[in-house]
Amino acid sequence: MSEATLRVFRGEGPAGGHTVDYQVPVAPGMVVLDALHYIQGHLAPDLAVRWNCKAGKCGSCSAEVNGRPRLTCKTRMDDLPKDQPITVMPMKSFPRIKDLVTDVSWNYSVNKKIPAFQPKPGTDWKISQHDVDRVQEFRKCIECFLCQNVCHVLREHDAKKTFGGPRFFVRVAGLEMHPMDGLDRVALLKNDLGIGLCNITKCCTEVCPEEIHITDNAIIPLKERVVDRYYDPLTMLFRMFGGS
Amino acid sequence: MTTSYETREHDVLIIGAGGAGLRAAIEALAHGANVGVVCKSLLGKAHTVMAEGGIAAAMANVDAADGWKPHFKDTMFGGKYLNNWRMAQLHAQESPDRVRELEQWGALFDRTDKGEILQRAFGGHTYKRLCHVGDRTGLEMIRTLQDRGVHLGFDVYMECTVTRLLIDGGRIAGAFAYWRENGRFIVFKAKSIVIATGGIGKAWPITSNSWECTGDGMTLAYEAGAELMDMEFVQFHPTGMVWPPGVQGLLVTEAVRGEGGILRNKLGERFMEKYDPKRMELSTRDVVARSIYTEVKEGRGTEHGGAYLDISHKPAEYVKKKLPSMYHQFKELADVDITKGPMEVGPTCHYVMGGIRVEAETAQSTVPGLFAAGEAAAGLHGANRLGGNSLSDLLVFGRRAGEAAAKHAKEVSTPGLVIAQIEEAERELLAPFSNTGSESPYAVQRDLQKVMQSLVGIFRTDEDLKKAFAELEELKARAAKASVEGSRLFNPGWHLTRELNSMLTISEAVALSALARTESRGAHSRIDFPNYDPVWAKKHNVIVREGGKMTRHEIPVDEMPDELKQILAEDK
Numbered sequence: 001m002s003e004a005t006l007r008v009f010r011g012e013g014p015a016g017g018h019t020v021d022y023q024v025p026v027a028p029g030m031v032v033l034d035a036l037h038y039i040q041g042h043l044a045p046d047l048a049v050r051w052n053c054k055a056g057k058c059g060s061c062s063a064e065v066n067g068r069p070r071l072t073c074k075t076r077m078d079d080l081p082k083d084q085p086i087t088v089m090p091m092k093s094f095p096r097i098k099d100l101v102t103d104v105s106w107n108y109s110v111n112k113k114i115p116a117f118q119p120k121p122g123t124d125w126k127i128s129q130h131d132v133d134r135v136q137e138f139r140k141c142i143e144c145f146l147c148q149n150v151c152h153v154l155r156e157h158d159a160k161k162t163f164g165g166p167r168f169f170v171r172v173a174g175l176e177m178h179p180m181d182g183l184d185r186v187a188l189l190k191n192d193l194g195i196g197l198c199n200i201t202k203c204c205t206e207v208c209p210e211e212i213h214i215t216d217n218a219i220i221p222l223k224e225r226v227v228d229r230y231y232d233p234l235t236m237l238f239r240m241f242g243g244s
Numbered sequence: 245m246t247t248s249y250e251t252r253e254h255d256v257l258i259i260g261a262g263g264a265g266l267r268a269a270i271e272a273l274a275h276g277a278n279v280g281v282v283c284k285s286l287l288g289k290a291h292t293v294m295a296e297g298g299i300a301a302a303m304a305n306v307d308a309a310d311g312w313k314p315h316f317k318d319t320m321f322g323g324k325y326l327n328n329w330r331m332a333q334l335h336a337q338e339s340p341d342r343v344r345e346l347e348q349w350g351a352l353f354d355r356t357d358k359g360e361i362l363q364r365a366f367g368g369h370t371y372k373r374l375c376h377v378g379d380r381t382g383l384e385m386i387r388t389l390q391d392r393g394v395h396l397g398f399d400v401y402m403e404c405t406v407t408r409l410l411i412d413g414g415r416i417a418g419a420f421a422y423w424r425e426n427g428r429f430i431v432f433k434a435k436s437i438v439i440a441t442g443g444i445g446k447a448w449p450i451t452s453n454s455w456e457c458t459g460d461g462m463t464l465a466y467e468a469g470a471e472l473m474d475m476e477f478v479q480f481h482p483t484g485m486v487w488p489p490g491v492q493g494l495l496v497t498e499a500v501r502g503e504g505g506i507l508r509n510k511l512g513e514r515f516m517e518k519y520d521p522k523r524m525e526l527s528t529r530d531v532v533a534r535s536i537y538t539e540v541k542e543g544r545g546t547e548h549g550g551a552y553l554d555i556s557h558k559p560a561e562y563v564k565k566k567l568p569s570m571y572h573q574f575k576e577l578a579d580v581d582i583t584k585g586p587m588e589v590g591p592t593c594h595y596v597m598g599g600i601r602v603e604a605e606t607a608q609s610t611v612p613g614l615f616a617a618g619e620a621a622a623g624l625h626g627a628n629r630l631g632g633n634s635l636s637d638l639l640v641f642g643r644r645a646g647e648a649a650a651k652h653a654k655e656v657s658t659p660g661l662v663i664a665q666i667e668e669a670e671r672e673l674l675a676p677f678s679n680t681g682s683e684s685p686y687a688v689q690r691d692l693q694k695v696m697q698s699l700v701g702i703f704r705t706d707e708d709l710k711k712a713f714a715e716l717e718e719l720k721a722r723a724a725k726a727s728v729e730g731s732r733l734f735n736p737g738w739h740l741t742r743e744l745n746s747m748l749t750i751s752e753a754v755a756l757s758a759l760a761r762t763e764s765r766g767a768h769s770r771i772d773f774p775n776y777d778p779v780w781a782k783k784h785n786v787i788v789r790e791g792g793k794m795t796r797h798e799i800p801v802d803e804m805p806d807e808l809k810q811i812l813a814e815d816k
Contacts, residue, residue, distance in 0.1 A: 029577065030488070031490055040736055040737070041690070045728070045730070046731070047736065048733075048734040051455065052290075053454045056576075057294050057382075058285075058293045099734070105402075108287065112394060112395075115395070116349075116395040126360065127359050129354065129362075132355055135352055140380065142293075
């Protein structure tokens with residue numbers, strides 16, 4: 001059995017901390033989360049790691065492995081270079097709590113702003129699979145927050161007060177494109193979630209473990225709705241004279 | 245006492261934020277209660293998220309002949325008639341409404357050509373009955389409930405662990421908990437508590453369960469004086485991954501077989517022909533798990549000690565559409581393309597049919613004000629659960645528990661908190677910091693898992709179970725000495741010391757019940773008693789704490805009314 005070196009961030013609280021190297025035996029098919037569990041079980045029992053299912057379904061074990069935001073449960077050790085330590089860092093865009101665990105509570109507060117599904121009056125609940133398919137893509141999201149972590153509006157500019165982030169554009173897309181939903185969230189997108197701040201660099205799409213086409217299928221169509229509503233010259237004219 | 249705690253008050257406190265807990269919370273809110281939800285993880289990460297195949301509900305969208313009676317009959321047959329008949333009846337009658345309700349809250353299920361909710365075949369179900377979303381039904385369900393609940397307005401205490409229920413004069417008064425993030429204490433005052441904490445799969449090493457499934461809620465209830473029932477019935481799902489080692493136990497959804505997957509041994513034989521020629525791959529889980537186990541034990545297993553499960557005869561696009569997460573799981577974690585070749589699978593610890601003994605209509609335990617729903621409760625599934633009956637269980641009995649808990653809270657006066665109980669809970673929780681030895685909680689868990697896998701697994705014997713007791717005694721002594729490194733800030737080693745208490749308690753309850761039941765029934769297989777025993781057909785094992793000691797009783801199986809007996813007697 002071969003060995004690998006894991007260079008893991010350790011530290012308590014939002015500031016400070018350092019990496020520590022751990023030697024871990026490597027078994028076939030092992031993932032980075034297995035290695036972190038080995039460290040917990042044998043070398044550092046207080047190593048803080050969030051995880052639940054270890055099956056890529058819950059989105060808890062997000063971290064930055066060799067600089068790349070990943071689910072550690074789906075990152076195989078044999079896909080990483082063997083001749084250098086594997087660095088595991090917490091997600092950078094969220095305040096650190098301890099080791100690899102960050103404070104992601106901001107995401108839950110954004111979610112609260114989004115009005116839940118509300119069926120149109122008189123809905124008969126007959127839906128074609130075709131209509132379902134389109135929305136199911138958005139509903140695949142496992143809330144790993146990796147898209148939030150890489151979005152430069154949040155990562156570089158920390159615009160958490162004015163911007164919702166890709167995760168919540170995906171959520172709004174799932175509601176707005178739900179064939180039976182009767183609410184309108186376009187004003188929310190513009191005003192509360194600041195969708196205009198996104199300049200479609202697609203960083204979010206690249207890291208999505210569920211392969212949701214966040215930018216193309218969620219953000220761009222939603223941006224179009226905002227533009228049509230607020231910036232379309234004809235509509236603006238109507239609004240000027242119609243007074244609405 | 246030197247420590248301090250914050251105090252919160254709710255009419256109804258729900259422990260656990262999986263399907264049952266969230267459904268209970270929604271219902272309690274609807275009945276005007278002030279509701280708090282406590283969960284060990286972040287909201288939306290509970291084990292329900294891993295449920296794949298679907299929700300069993302006799303909606304008859306695909307097979308018009310289906311209805312509550314066939315569903316009831318299948319559930320009772322699958323549970324080898326140890327089920328609480330009233331729960332099985334309510335479950336079969338109410339689950340279609342619970343599914344429709346999810347849809348009205350925004351869930352989007354796969355559709356039939358007519359635009360109705362599509363239903364698929366599953367083991368032990370006579371008709372196509374499972375409402376599903378590809379193979380990620382649990383995620384759809386949890387997200388729907390989560391968003392519904394958040395907007396109705398419950399308070400959520402995330403990453404918060406309850407370690408003790410507080411009792412005032414024999415009834416529920418509240419709960420003592422700590423924040424995982426900072427190790428600080430929090431005391432909840434509550435008139436009603438709903439336990440919805442799931443199962444105990446983490447006491448076995450090869451398991452489909454997430455880290456949270458450590459039997460906490462069952463232990464809390466047991467320690468508060470409630471009864472546990474049918475604890476010997478632990479379900480081993482027939483198809484977990486067996487290779488590579490890192491993913492051993494990871495669930496391979498029954499939907500693979502529901503969609504036409506075929507099981508073969510290394511000789512290429514479709515071995516289910518021997519064990520259940522009528523139902524084949526879609527036999528009940530207890531039968532299929534034992535069949536695979538037997539094939540492997542008799543030398544006909546695959547390279548890595550499993551069976552082959554093949555769906556590659558179906559068109560690749562169909563497989564990717566109906567089983568997307570299986571496709572990705574095998575591709576990414578095992579380098580296997582399931583559209584081209586077979587998977588290797590073997591039994592994995594999946595579910596416990598036993599749990600807190602509750603009253604069917606209200607889900608109330610034997611402790612006033614204490615309710616339980618979902619996997620933490622016993623009764624619905626008897627000796628073996630059918631696939632798909634868990635998600636419907638969560639909805640049907642989550643709702644019932646939430647309603648009853650809210651009503652109970654309206655009826656009773658505000659209980660008082662007994663400070664001595666809080667102080668003892670604090671002492672208990674902090675004790676590992678004073679232990680000076682080198683015993684690691686992780687080492688104790690590993691050894692517990694070895695004991696449960698080798699001595700309290702799929703096949704059991706008197707000798708093994710007695711040995712397991714001796715081992716569990718030793719492990720309890722070791723767990724009491726386990727020490728902790730580091731601070732109270734997000735410290736998994738420390739958290740595990742409490743979870744060890746739960747796992748050891750429930751493991752003992754399982755072993756004690758398994759030793760007593762000298763027959764084989766459903767998921768409980770005794771090599772030394774391989775047949776049904778008509779005497780045991782009429783009895784449940786009940787575990788209760790008496791004088792500080794775990795004690796076992798036997799209670800009779802409830803007699804079912806004639807009209808239900810008639811349903812079971814009917815052909816088809």
